[in-house]
Amino acid sequence: MSRLIVISNRVQPPKTGPGGNQGGLAVALLAALREQGGIWFGWSGETTEEFSGHINFQQGGGVTTATIDLEPQDVDEYYNGYANRTLWPLFHYRIDLTEFERDFGSGYRRVNQRFADTVRPLIEDDDLVWVHDYHLMPLGQELRDRGFRNRLGFFLHIPWPPARLLLSLPSHRKLVETLFAYDVVGFHTEDWLDSFRDYVTKQLGGTLGPNDTVTYEGRTIRAIAAPIGIETKEFEEAAAGNDARFARERMYMSSTGRSLIVGVDRLDYSKGLTERFLGYERFLQQNPERNGLVYMLQIAPPSREKVNTYQEIRANLDALSGRINGEYADIDWVPIRYVNKGFPRQTLAGIYRAARIGLVTPLRDGMNLVAKEYVAAQDPSDPGVLILSSFAGAAAQLKEAVLVNPYSAEELSDAIVKALEMPRAERIRRWEALIDNVRREDVFWWCDLFLAALRGDAGAEAA
Numbered sequence: 001m002s003r004l005i006v007i008s009n010r011v012q013p014p015k016t017g018p019g020g021n022q023g024g025l026a027v028a029l030l031a032a033l034r035e036q037g038g039i040w041f042g043w044s045g046e047t048t049e050e051f052s053g054h055i056n057f058q059q060g061g062g063v064t065t066a067t068i069d070l071e072p073q074d075v076d077e078y079y080n081g082y083a084n085r086t087l088w089p090l091f092h093y094r095i096d097l098t099e100f101e102r103d104f105g106s107g108y109r110r111v112n113q114r115f116a117d118t119v120r121p122l123i124e125d126d127d128l129v130w131v132h133d134y135h136l137m138p139l140g141q142e143l144r145d146r147g148f149r150n151r152l153g154f155f156l157h158i159p160w161p162p163a164r165l166l167l168s169l170p171s172h173r174k175l176v177e178t179l180f181a182y183d184v185v186g187f188h189t190e191d192w193l194d195s196f197r198d199y200v201t202k203q204l205g206g207t208l209g210p211n212d213t214v215t216y217e218g219r220t221i222r223a224i225a226a227p228i229g230i231e232t233k234e235f236e237e238a239a240a241g242n243d244a245r246f247a248r249e250r251m252y253m254s255s256t257g258r259s260l261i262v263g264v265d266r267l268d269y270s271k272g273l274t275e276r277f278l279g280y281e282r283f284l285q286q287n288p289e290r291n292g293l294v295y296m297l298q299i300a301p302p303s304r305e306k307v308n309t310y311q312e313i314r315a316n317l318d319a320l321s322g323r324i325n326g327e328y329a330d331i332d333w334v335p336i337r338y339v340n341k342g343f344p345r346q347t348l349a350g351i352y353r354a355a356r357i358g359l360v361t362p363l364r365d366g367m368n369l370v371a372k373e374y375v376a377a378q379d380p381s382d383p384g385v386l387i388l389s390s391f392a393g394a395a396a397q398l399k400e401a402v403l404v405n406p407y408s409a410e411e412l413s414d415a416i417v418k419a420l421e422m423p424r425a426e427r428i429r430r431w432e433a434l435i436d437n438v439r440r441e442d443v444f445w446w447c448d449l450f451l452a453a454l455r456g457d458a459g460a461e462a463a
């Protein structure tokens, strides 16, 4: 069996035992690495005055990780710059927040070259290489430029934007062309895949062929939809376990007789938190008789704090939650508990299970794993209701959720009422359809699907 080389911006060091706090992606990739052998390569998250190409190897839990340090300028231009000030907002349809700076582009190229130079000697002839996400799109081309002939795959974890938006990126064509260095390029949904095909055919003059192939300038790749899942079985077990029970009891004790509405998101403008708070405010305003009978817990650990749009959204949410609480709170009730810190996964599982409503309303999201975690954590005999943005990739699979337009405060407010009033039989019926998908298309299924395509297995059909 070929070894697997996983390359991503950051590397998740393997943690073993029940204290492990990894999400689905890390769990699946670590399992694949354990089975096939190989290395997970990426940035350490640390900086160094001068880039040396020194690789720090670590072994643990049957997996080898290899990390490099980057220069502060690299981090500014590549990570905080091109990746998170240019590509992230643009690919989430936020052209208003997208910053175009030449230095970002050159930093992005430089870091991708540094990745290629340092990882190249670690790769053996028949290793499979799987590159992840928007930070590293040109890495495949950089490796090919260094004479690399292995099977190379790329998976994009965020949406692929419509061509009309992508055209606003200076040198968009060059960036997309680099994807043809891979053998397989994966997206979460048919929607994102369609946008990619549309760009390639209309802007590049490429052609579509059978079995998900796309050809451009004599080079044929497979472009597939492969929706990521979660480690469903482990998460279901965690939700029924002791740590989760403890978290659940804490929630019940602090709010006897009140229905919990939960949101869990990295603090990011793509997650629609401002619009969610406004929708909840509308609900409070339109349903005075329900005030005091519900409360919202929004967990939002800060992310990308060096990027000013993230500082702004944080300040906005502080103000908005303060305003709503100031307006609607009572001496014994606070409508929003807004918490800017992270919790262990087991605790999250317990909180999800205690919640009558899971509110997952991103304005745009490649997939959204919280929606799936919420479903996996429910009590089968009395499940809660998932309210899900129709603009999350997950909506293509989780069709039995209450689907909403996250921009509409009215729709959010109506959906909350509908979920609170939903009879138990309907909640069970919807949940059974949801959990069926979350179990079947879990993260191991996703990983196998992509790797089968990458190996070029005959008959490896995408989802």
Ligand code: GDG
Residues within 6 Å of the ligand: 021, 023, 024, 025, 157, 158, 228, 264, 265, 266, 299, 301, 341, 342, 343, 344, 345, 348, 365, 366, 367, 368, 369, 370, 373
């Ligand atoms: C990108 C794409 C795509 C959140 N708060 C805590 C915590 N989390 C965990 C959640 C979930 C993960 O973080 C977030 O995953 P999402 O999928 O919701 O979103 P992104 O971080 O934006 O991920 C996304 C994903 O890649 C995978 O392809 O689905 O569309 O944007 O697992 O549970 N975990 C812990 N404590 C917290 O407080 N332990």
